[in-house]
Amino acid sequence: MRTRLAIKLHSLLERHFPERRVFLKSDDDTRFIRLSSETQIAAVAGVSVMVAWTAIATSILLMDSIGSGNFREQAKRDQATYQERLNILSQERDTRAAEALAAHDRFNVALEQISVMQSELLESENRRRELETGIEVIQTTLRATMKQREDARSELAELLQSTDGGAAYMMATANPEQMAFMTDALSRTAAQRDQIAADAQGALDQRDELELEIRLMQERSDEIFRQLEEAMVISVEPLDKMFRKAGMPTDRILDEVRRGYSGVGGPLTPLSFSTRGEELTPDQIRANVLLEQMDQLNLYRIAAEKAPFASPVRAAVRYTSGYGTRRDPKTGGRRMHNGADFAGATGTDIFATADGVVTHAGWQSGFGRLVKIKHAFGIETLYAHNTKIRVKVGQRVSRGDHIADMGSTGRSTGTHLHYEVRVNGTPVNPMTYIKAARNVF
Known part of the structure; x- marks a missing residue:
């Protein structure tokens, strides 16, 4: 059975790959090499395998070359994108730095304005006290002048009554010298009365002018207070927010700074206290609140210098x-x-x-x-x-x-x-x- 199958397979191979002979001739002898059908098929298979392997290897090399080229292009694109992001971040950082410098400049300008306003406030308070003292002196003088005027009127009325009752007798008995003395005394009394009335009117006019000036100064003080209060809010709130964002308890931080700077950065003395048990005026209360806020701002600035906010x-x-x-x-x-x-x-x-x-x-x-x-x-x-x-x-x-x-x-x-x-x-x-x-x- 095997022999027949082998014979049929050999005859089939002989049709496509007939037996061939390769002759090798020399001077003395001639030889040949017999190439059977099986040998030819093995050679063709080996050549086919070599050609297929060469084609596959070439394809792999080409695909690898193409893929590496794509990877390089992708790497270049990623590098360009990354560089662009770095440039954007650098520009944003420069912008934030410029904004920080501008905010710092605004902060310093606000502090300078606060210092100027504080000086104006103190000057205004001193001027107000001087005006109040002047008004008290004028009112005292006015009361004394009015009392003198009333006394002069009473004396004049008594004198007129006495002159009316005894005018006939005085006219009858008075000599020219006495008449001249009485006339001169009456003239001086009338002049003194007129002068007292003029002084009283002048004092009233001066009082009205001082009251107007006090009202104007009060309005100016209110404006200064308002600007100072706004400046305090603008200055303190960013510092408080900065500490809270960093997770630092502001109350404890300020207390610690206050203990360490009790001689320099502690509470400021209020503008005035009553020594007679009287309540403070609204201006004094506002001034004391501002002084406390200024002290708090000073404590915030000291604390900010001691924490790594940079x-x-x-x-x-x-x-x-x-x-x-x-x-x-x-x-x-x-x-x-x-x-x-x-x-x-x-x-x-x-x-x-x-x-x-x-x-x-x-x-x-x-x-x-x-x-x-x-x-x-x-x-x-x-x-x-x-x-x-x-x-x-x-x-x-x-x-x-x-x-x-x-x-x-x-x-x-x-x-x-x-x-x-x-x-x-x-x-x-x-x-x-x-x-x-x-x-x-």
Whole structure:
């Protein structure tokens, strides 16, 4: 059975691949190589496999080349989009910085206006007191003058009655000298009476003028009070909102500042107190409220200088990493990042974000060259990976002081600043403070 099947298969192959012979001739002998049908089929199959493999490999190479070209184009488009977003963010940051500077200028102008208005208010209060004193003197003089006038009228009436009753007798018995004396006395009395009446009228006119001037001064004082009250609202509300956005209790913060500055920033003395048990006037009450608000504004300003409401860098930098869990740039694992990273050029100036005392200025494992500053309210700021440190331990610094230069020391993949804010030893998001201070400083 197998033999017949093999014979049929061989005859079928012979039709398409007949047996061939390849002759090899030399000078002495002639030989041939016999190529059977099976050999030819094996050769054709091998050549077909080689051609198919070549075609498939060529197709794969072409597809890979086309795909890599598409990937490069996509990468270029992504890079252009990312660069455009960076430019937009940079422009927005510059706009916010300009708005912050403008707000700071407006804040300073408002403070200057408040100072001028306070001076005008004090001058107005002093002038009002002088006018009240002058009115009291004029009223006293007027009452004395009117009393003298009434006394003179009474004396004149008595004199006239006496002259009417004894006129005939005096005319009969008086000599020319006595008549002249009586006439002169009556003339002086009439002149004195007229002068007293004129003085009384002049005093009344002066009183009316002083009352008008007092009303005008009162209106001016009301206007000054209104402007001061509006300025206080405009100045205090942004500062209060800034502290609340940063999660800082304003009442406790102000109490702590007041205790530390009891000789400078404490409550101001009210304008006046009554020593006779009388109630304060409305102007005195408004003035005392304004003084309390000015004191509160002063406390807010002192507290704001002691909290990190500022950015540690002012040059053009890139915000590369924020606060929270992230992929570790060294190991690739998920780890907590306790600060914010700002990438920039080597040597970029780094500034203190609040008033405080330097507690560390040197090398620390992982952080490289590190600066630590202790502030009020239990706050501490850290500035890591610096190339150069410009402060010493124990040195007092103010907001905006140049404390270090940006570098890549310690555990770092490139030049950047690692900035941390810690409250009572616990790291918090530093961008909370930086964002809270926008449009305020």
